[in-house]
Amino acid sequence: MEISINKEYVLEKAKQLLELDSPSGFCFEIMERIGTWVEAFGYNFETTNKGCGIVTIPGESNERVIGLSAHVDTLxxxxxxxxxxxxxxxxxxxxxxxxxxxxxxxxxxxxxxxxxxxxxxxxxxxxxxxxxxxxxxxxxxxxxxxxxxxxxxxxxxxxxxxxxxxxxxxDAKTTITESGFIKSRFIDDKGSVACLISLLELMKRENIVPKYTTKILISTYEEVGHGASYIPADITEMIAVDMGCIGSDLSCSEYDVSICAKDSGGPYDYHMTTDLIHLAKENNVNFAVDIYPMYGSDVVAALRGGNNIRGALIGPGVHASHGMERTHYTALENTIKLLYLYLTK
Structure with a gap:
């Protein structure tokens, strides 16, 4: 299946996001910028009391509401x-x-x-x-x-x-190389936010309507533990889009989309995780399945906040997390592809 991703747009948005300062507790300026991008596509954008952004994408059906989240706050x-x-x-x-x-x-x-x-x-x-x-x-x-x-x-x-x-x-020291590497602090998780904004660009450009109404949550305060502790009440299942880990005992690389089966919050939803694995296999999306014992996501925060949802975790592979990080464009591309496939399956 051919999915038309605009590489230049993905890298442009990643660079713009990475160059904006937004540590946990100081995300209002970057959220205003994201709001202008979203509204330019014609989608509704609202902010919660604690400053998270919510984008609503009407679907063919309201039988389920799928949530996608990525956090814009940094260290x-x-x-x-x-x-x-x-x-x-x-x-x-x-x-x-x-x-x-x-x-x-x-x-x-x-x-x-x-x-x-x-x-x-x-x-x-x-x-x-x-x-x-x-x-x-x-x-x-x-x-x-x-x-x-x-x-x-x-x-x-x-x-x-x-x-x-x-x-x-x-200082993030953001650099994008001719070979496609993105070097910067805070690719966790602005790389994933760039994926979600680019997914919106793709859906708008190709006039794609997701199978189910979809709500994108751009969270703040994730780095301090409560990013998506509140989510819209109508969300029935949620995919956290956050960095994939690279290192000892792990399969993920800087070119893959990571599918996390379990992190510090326990196993992710069996059926959602299985669907994501099958979609990646069937559509030749480079992926890896891993366990992250020293990791927590927006889905974990949402579940601990009492939300009655099923949850999964995917994201681009990022090397040297919480230090001088690096990923490759293809990891972002594979993440966008897998999200697109999940929303339109």
Whole structure:
């Protein structure tokens, strides 16, 4: 079956999403951008009280309502305190691999919207000065943020308007190579959001109506555990679209769509998972089935929130999650294909 995916559009949307700052708790700006894209296709877009986006796609039947979710929130940090020497202590949002933050550029956003740049550094940052510059543990207790302003004490920083609770945006360093690799922080899960937006573009361009009414949920707060804890009450089954893991004891690669059979929340719905596997096999979609014991998805959040749904989990394979991540265009393409097949089967 030929599925006409617009590669340039997929990569363009992935890059635009990855370059927008949206750590958990600061997703209103990126959600406004997504809303403009969705409404340009003629689909209804609404936001929940906590800032999640919901896109409704009318289907041939309302007998079932299929939910698709991906989270737009990312890892990040906040200002924890200001030191006497004018640097910033930070607290993490979500679970980034902290050693990868050493020497990483960042932005500090004040509550009145001012932006300052800075760098995450060890508190022993120089090999010419500190004997433990290489061996010192890289964690939040032994790191700080150096601000790119003339500050010599806590009071100087406060005069800039920087205060405890300000968001710190980590530089994503997004790069798309000619060979089709996407290198960036936060492909988890903006790669999947790009897949869902591109699926909407495909359905609009080809005038595709899904078999059942479909609701796409763009969630916030997933990285801190409660992204899709609320979903529309009429959703009967839900596919979380989130990154596939790559590594020891796993089959997924950067070119596959992952189908997760079980994660920390337990097994996913048997029939939905089986349908997805069969659809991938029958339509020559490159896929892998894996178990992710150190993983939780929007479906897990929805089930723990008391929603009476069946659930499954798929997504593009992503290497080095929560660090400097990488995937390939073909993983996004295979994810879009499998979603399309599921909605039109």
């Amino acid at each position: 990040g940090a906040m200002v924890r305190s200001i030191t006497s020497s004018g640097t910033l202590r930070f607290t993490l949002i979500g679970g980034p691999i902290v050693p990868t933050l050493d020497a990483e550029y960042c932005k500090i956003r004040t509550r009145d919207g001012k932006i300052y740049t800075g760098t995450f550094l060890s508190t022993s940052p120089s090999s010419h000065v500190f004997e433990d510059s290489s061996s010192k543990k890289r964690d939040a207790d032994n790191m700080e943020i150096r601000i790119d302003e003339v500050v010599k004490c806590k009071e100087d920083v406060e005069k800039l308007g920087i205060s405890v609770g300000d968001f710190v945006f980590i």
